[in-house]
Amino acid sequence: MESGQVIGLDLSSSWIHGVVYDNSSLFLLHHHQKLNLACNDFSESTISSKFGQFMKLAHLNLSFSGFYGLIPTEIYHLAELVSIDLSVNLCDRLPELSPHVFIKQLQNLTKLRHLHLDGVNMSSVAPGFLMNLSSTLISLVISNTGLQGDFPEDIFCLPFLQKLSLTGNRILTGTLPKYNLSSSLRFLALSDTNFSGKLPDTIGNLGYLNVLNLSSNEFKGSIPKSLWNCTKITSLYLSSNKFNGQVAASLSKLSQLTSLNLRVEQF
Template sequence: MGKCLSWKYFSLLLSLLFFHSQFPFSSSFSSNSQCSALLHFNHSLSLNSSASPPLKCFNSYPKTGSWKEDKDCCTWDGVVCDNSTRHVIALDLGCSWLSGSIHSNSTLFVLRHLRTLNLAGNYFNSSLISPEFGKFQSLTHLNLSHSRFYGEIPYEISQLSLLVSLDLSYNWGLLIKTPVWKRVIGNLTQLRELLLDETNMSSITPSSLMNLSSSLTTLSLGGCSLQGTLELNIFRLPSMQILDLGGNRNLEGSLSRSNWNSSSLNFLSLDHTNFSGELPDFIGSLKSLEYLYLSACNFIGAIPTSIGNLTQIINLDLSYNSFNGLLPLSIFDLPNLSGLFLEHNQLVGPLPNHLVGVVAIEIIGAQFLLCLA
């Protein structure tokens, strides 16, 4: 665009400023001004396919590339409006090739009626997460994952008291400090999904996890530099389905029967942590468990025979521990198992006859991986 604004861009900016001055974030904020805000937000960024690479986006395309100034923005790709008020209530620009910075004066923050905002899988050039995000008071879902945000998570995020899902994961360089974390726990009582993988949480005490909402179904804190001893009661959160604490090398803990809520957990990852002790017989009572990752910890003792009761299990990784004794043959009768990893333990005993000398077989069309070396 050079040093001079194009007339089209200049007129768009004037229109936006006019509507902003006439209706400063009021309930009468018009559809035209919302469309102008969206266009201005779009023009502040560029489109680059490398901003949404396949490793983080299975299906990416430039949604905003089809936005037209002469169209009602409620018909635009990624935009959802309320049928009665015509307010923009959802903006889904995940994996949309967006590249650039989001500053605090961005017209994105004009859209105060948003309930869902997804900007995941883009490249925002190490932008700070603006405190202005805290003004989206109607938000229930916020996803800024995999988008190259950087710096401290602002206190204002904790003001979004209606949030059901918050995903800030995989923005390497994000930091959450104790005052913000305490406020998130205390104020975001509606949360069901909290994902902060690869966020620096080194100053957060693991015991504070006990204060999370009892309605939480997903807690994903992989690679967050958590350190210290995890309270046993984390496994008692009644609605928990996905618990990922893997990659926290200095996080200590153990598993025992008193820890577990067996009704809903289907994903558990404690790999590459400092968890230790024996695997309890009670593990076999987790009837919904589909994925269990306990590799590279400090577990000892025998693998309980009750593990053969995990009839829903798909992937089971117990590698790189100090498990010993007989390998329960019931593992090989699990109907849905497609990945089994047991290497670098001290397990003994015969394999079932049909597995002797076999390292990879087909079971119901799925590749079954057996690693015992």
């Protein structure tokens, strides 16, 4: 009341519905550092360019609130952004990235640590744009986006990366790198994509890994013995691939395992 400055606003899961217009009083609060509007119903709202005027904004969450349309350029000018979540339900109208703008501007977000775009339409964006991400990225969630092409191996090697989800991008191709897999990884989900090749022996270096989901891909060959060194795994899904060999005896090393799927499709 004394300063008139609001630096954080969390209205997530508040049963709010309606349209967020450019003249909303929300945009009179210029000092936001954290803004969370997640899990509401703004289903007739595009993402206003006015969100780009919060120059001190570090955390922006508009997820699962029905926002749609082209993500405005102004969002990429928020140089203080640490996390951004624009994820949507697939049954809603989708936000969409403008490929040329996104590729050019992404490198401006040097403080970005968490990028979540689950369900955002990225069908016109080449996976190579991800090479412009900050080297200190911690989590990257781009599942069910229509991303297509060859996924750059270097992303798996980002030194601080803990979570990577590419699930549901059915025509996204790629392989796991043989060397320099990020030892920080805790969550790796590539299910329902089109990754192929053999699992590298270096996968055993992922000592913090909790979840590994490689289901419904084209991985082949034997499962590396080194995988059983990842003793913190709680969920392991390797079904619907072309793996061969024996695993039963080795599974006993995964003492924290609570969920397992090794199903093989028979044709």
